[in-house]
Amino acid sequence: MTEYETSCLGKTRFLTRQDARRRARQIRREGGPHFRSYPCRFCDLFHVGNLPGHASHLRTTPHGVYHLKDLNP
Numbered sequence: 001m002t003e004y005e006t007s008c009l010g011k012t013r014f015l016t017r018q019d020a021r022r023r024a025r026q027i028r029r030e031g032g033p034h035f036r037s038y039p040c041r042f043c044d045l046f047h048v049g050n051l052p053g054h055a056s057h058l059r060t061t062p063h064g065v066y067h068l069k070d071l072n073p
Contacts, residue, residue, distance in 0.1 A: 008042040011049070020046035 014020040020037030027035055027048070035048040 004042050008040050008047065011040075011047045013040070013043055013045040013047065015045060017046050020048050024048045 012023070014023065014037070017037050017039070024035040024037055027033070033050060035050060037046050037048050039045075040047050
């Protein structure tokens with residue numbers, strides 16, 4: 001699995017950091033995880049995602065579904 005696949009592919013792209021932060025807050029208010037906004041070096045936009053080292057779910061990619069233990073060797 002490439003860094004592009006884990007960092008950008010399939011994630012919602014936000015034009016501004018403010019929009020990404022707003023969405024992260026909305027997810028938290030709805031009982032979701034504590035996401036952070038971050039700039040993407042691949043698409044030059046912003047995404048929301050788990051704090052580094054705190055992912056707790058499966059990730060779906062064009063190559064299938066990966067469990068977290070499979071993503072971090």
